[in-house]
Amino acid sequence: MNVYIHGVGMSRFGKQPDTPLATLAWQAVEEAIADADRDGPDRYDNRFDAVFVGSVFGAPGVAQRVLHGLGISGPPVLTIENACASGTSAFHEAVTAVASGRFDRVLVLGIEQLSTVFRGPILPEDSDPEGRAGLALPALYALAATRWLYEGRVTLDQLAAVSVKNHAHAKHNDKAQYGGDYSIAEVLASKPIADPLTLLQCSPISDGAAAAIVGGPRGVAGDVRVRASVHQTGGLWDHRSPNVWGYQLVRDTAQRLYQTSGVNPEDIDVCEMHDAFTIGELVTTEALGLTGEGEAGPAALAGRTGLGGSLPINPSGGLLSRGHPLGATGVAQIAEITWQLRGQAGARQVPGPRLGLVETMGGGVSGTDGNACVLVLLEATHPTR
Amino acid sequence: MPDPRPQLDTTDGVVRVIGVRCTECGYPVAFARLRCPVCRGPVETERFGPDGVVWSATTVRIPVGDREPPYQLAYVDLQEGPRILAHVAGPDGAPASDVVPVGARVRLRGRNDAGDAVVEVLA
Numbered sequence: 438m439n440v441y442i443h444g445v446g447m448s449r450f451g452k453q454p455d456t457p458l459a460t461l462a463w464q465a466v467e468e469a470i471a472d473a474d475r476d477g478p479d480r481y482d483n484r485f486d487a488v489f490v491g492s493v494f495g496a497p498g499v500a501q502r503v504l505h506g507l508g509i510s511g512p513p514v515l516t517i518e519n520a521c522a523s524g525t526s527a528f529h530e531a532v533t534a535v536a537s538g539r540f541d542r543v544l545v546l547g548i549e550q551l552s553t554v555f556r557g558p559i560l561p562e563d564s565d566p567e568g569r570a571g572l573a574l575p576a577l578y579a580l581a582a583t584r585w586l587y588e589g590r591v592t593l594d595q596l597a598a599v600s601v602k603n604h605a606h607a608k609h610n611d612k613a614q615y616g617g618d619y620s621i622a623e624v625l626a627s628k629p630i631a632d633p634l635t636l637l638q639c640s641p642i643s644d645g646a647a648a649a650i651v652g653g654p655r656g657v658a659g660d661v662r663v664r665a666s667v668h669q670t671g672g673l674w675d676h677r678s679p680n681v682w683g684y685q686l687v688r689d690t691a692q693r694l695y696q697t698s699g700v701n702p703e704d705i706d707v708c709e710m711h712d713a714f715t716i717g718e719l720v721t722t723e724a725l726g727l728t729g730e731g732e733a734g735p736a737a738l739a740g741r742t743g744l745g746g747s748l749p750i751n752p753s754g755g756l757l758s759r760g761h762p763l764g765a766t767g768v769a770q771i772a773e774i775t776w777q778l779r780g781q782a783g784a785r786q787v788p789g790p791r792l793g794l795v796e797t798m799g800g801g802v803s804g805t806d807g808n809a810c811v812l813v814l815l816e817a818t819h820p821t822r
Numbered sequence: 823m824p825d826p827r828p829q830l831d832t833t834d835g836v837v838r839v840i841g842v843r844c845t846e847c848g849y850p851v852a853f854a855r856l857r858c859p860v861c862r863g864p865v866e867t868e869r870f871g872p873d874g875v876v877w878s879a880t881t882v883r884i885p886v887g888d889r890e891p892p893y894q895l896a897y898v899d900l901q902e903g904p905r906i907l908a909h910v911a912g913p914d915g916a917p918a919s920d921v922v923p924v925g926a927r928v929r930l931r932g933r934n935d936a937g938d939a940v941v942e943v944l945a
Contacts, residue, residue, distance in 0.1 A: 560887050566826040566853065567907045570938045571882065571889050579880035580897060587878070587924040629883040632921050673859060676850075676877075676905040803907070 440535045441654055442661040442815070443542075444473025444481070445772035447647035450760030451614040454552040454644065458495070461646040462503040462548050465765075469544070469648035476657060481650075483507055486540035488514045489531040491523035491547040492764035494554045503548060503646075520799025521711060521756075522668075523547065524647065524767025525811035529668045531651050532813075542652040547769065549762035550644040559642075567803035575639050577800060578714035579631035581681035586633065591719055593633060595734030597624035599715040600637045600757060602743045607754025609784035614641055614760030638715040643760030647768035649775070661775045664792070664814040665698035671806030678806075683717075686807040687724035687798055694812045695726075702726040705814075706790030707777050708748065709770035711797045712755040721796055722750065744785060752777065752785045767797045771813065778817040791817050828852045828906055828939055830932065831869050837930035838869035839939070841904060852904040870903030872930040874941065877905060879922045889936065893917045898928055898941055908941045909934055918943065 446468025448461040466483075474481035488509060490500035500516045519526040524547030531543040551559070558575060561568030567577075585591040601624060607616030619637060628636040651663070671686040678685065695701060702725060710725070712718035722733035727748055736742050742750040753759045753773040756766055774793035776782045798810040829840040841852040846863030855865055879896035882889075894910040894917050911931060912918040922928070928941040 557885060557887075563823060564826055566828065569825065569827050570895070570907050570909070571886055571893060571936075572895060572907055573882065573884075573886045575884075576880050576882050576895055579882075580878040580895070583880055583921065584878040584924065631883060632881045634880075676899045676903075681878075 438532065438536050438663050438665060439654055440532050440651055440663040442649055442663065442771070442775050443652050443655070443657070444469045444650045445648065445775045446472055447612055447769050447772050448645050449612045450643050450645035450762060450769070452552040452642060452644060456644070458499070458548055458550045458644070458646070459503040459506055461644065462546060463507055465646040465648040466507055466544065466546060469650050473650045475659065483509050485509065485512055485544040486542050487512050487534065488544045488546060489527040490514060490516045491527035491767060492516055493518055493520060493523050493549060494551060495548060495764065499548065500546070509544070519809035520801050521713060521763055522767060522797040522799040522809040522811045523764045525770065525795060525797040525813060526668060526767070526809055528649060528767060528771055528813060529666045529811050532663050532666045535651055535653065542650065545649045545651060545768055546646065547765035547767055548646045549764040551642045551762060552644050555642060562801060565801065565803050568801065572803070573631070575634055575714060576631040577682065578716050579634045581683070581720060582633050582716040584681050585716065590731050591716070591734040593625060594621050595719065595738045596633070596638060596715045597621040598738040599712065599718045600624045602737060603712060603751050603755040603757045604637070606744060606752050606785055607758035610754050610759060613754045613758055614643055616754055616758050634714055634716070640713045640756040640761035643762040645760060645762040645765045645769070647765045647772055649768055649771050658819050659779045660818055661778050662816040662818050664700065664816040665694055666811070666813045667693045667697065668809065668811045669693065670809055673804065674806040675804065681720060683798055683800060683807045684720050684724045686810045687721050687796065690810040690812050691725045694814060698814055700792065700814060705748070705792050705794045707752060707774065707787045708750050708794040708796065709753060709755070709773050710750060712751055712757050713761055715757070718750065718755065721798070725796060744787065749787045752782065752787055767795070767811065770795045770797060774815050778815060825937065827937065830930070830939060832932060836872050837932050838871040839900065839903070839906060839930070841868060841870055842866060843868040850904045852906045870900040874898040874900040874928055876922050876924055876926045876928055878924055879910060881921050892919070894921065896922055896928070896941065906939060909938045911940050911942045
């Protein structure tokens with residue numbers, strides 16, 4: 438693909454109910470514009486050929502409402518809702534539009550302000566059969582965890598190790614919602630949410646915005662090449678499936694990514710993936726083929742997926758610890774891998790990565806294997822430090 | 823809003839889910855469908871259950887909307903039928919306290935006050 442990331446930016450993530458969502462969006466967009474404008478031949482300003490926006494629980498018109506204050510009005514604005522994968526879905530559409538020649542310069546924006554919508558967990562959808570029955574998202578993931586525990590494919594300690602790792606990573610990310618040093622015992626002893634998942638194994642309610650600017654090649658150091666981007670919706674998930682929910686969707690999407698890019702899982706140096714709940718990171722790690730079956734949990738426990746390990750996963754802190762403002766999450770993942778590939782990630786920098794993978798998947802429609810899965814493979818264009 | 827949860831038939835005191843089965847490929851669904859979602863074949867109404875096996879389960883420990891914790895949910899594979907999400911009741915009809923083991927045999931027993939399909943664990 439001849440598509441590049443010119444700039445990225447994000448607001449701080451966290452509960453920020455008193456900050457207008459537009460303010461968070463402005464921080465992300467202005468940072469992305471300044472980043473894209475760092476030393477290119479053309480000055481960057483607020484003129485884009487289109488804006489693709491990821492948002493889940495935003496009010497109708499939320500995208501235009503936050504954009505016009507930046508003077509971004511006129512060009513087409515498209516808002517995309519794909520659950521947790523909304524931000525990466527917007528990014529995928531922007532990349533596809535640039536690759537096809539439809540637009541030259543596109544702003545991707547992810548926005549969400551959950552703390553003003555929900556006081557407890559995200560409420561399941563009443564028009565959905567399982568949502569109406571009280572299947573909140575932690576319970577959906579808990580059902581996957583229970584199944585893997587039964588199959589002996591994971592242990593409680595391995596689940597907790599994901600939380601320990603990602604909270605430790607986020608200590609080095611000043612835009613993360615919260616980080617800290619927790620022990621496996623502390624994670625397992627935190628408030629029960631949906632057995633076997635405890636509070637520290639669940640991503641928090643978050644508010645935030647993230648932005649990325651995509652366009653063609655311009656030969657500017659630090660631009661990151663989009664090597665491949667794929668998007669799929671889940672097939673039926675039912676009594677015929679031997680796999681936990683979401684596994685087959687991520688696996689199928691990954692196979693497409695590897696086939697179209699010619700890249701193998703062993704080639705990937707760093708990954709930002711969907712860890713809304715600890716079990717999700719382990720299921721995804723195996724579905725992506727980053728480890729073999731039954732090996733993701735042991736890898737997390739042994740530190741192989743932590744900073745300093747052979748395959749660092751979620752150096753930002755992930756959704757568990759950076760926070761999870763749904764529509765913004767995917768774009769924040771893109772921003773993190775961009776910083777990693779440029780060598781700009783500070784104390785959480787992975788040494789010299791060349792290929793970085795972003796994975797987001799979202800659910801909520803029962804009977805399917807997931808509303809969407811997006812995979813984006815990014816490549817450094819200049820040697821990192 | 824129409825209730826999207828599976829419809830139950832309680833004729834003769836036996837509780838079954840009213841769904842459809844494809845007359846060509848045999849695929850069962852716990853809901854009304856125009857055609858088979860797998861092969862697009864024609865479907866006929868069929869009643870599934872009352873017996874099934876637990877595929878996975880969890881106990882929810884936090885309030886979710888108006889629902890008070892704890893309540894227990896399980897994916898149940900109905901015999902020769904579809905997988906449904908059901909609430910799990912203990913012997914006294916209240917939500918079961920310990921998470922029902924995967925592989926446990928269960929039976930549909932009706933709806934709870936919230937209108938959810940409920941299964942009980944068979945000895």
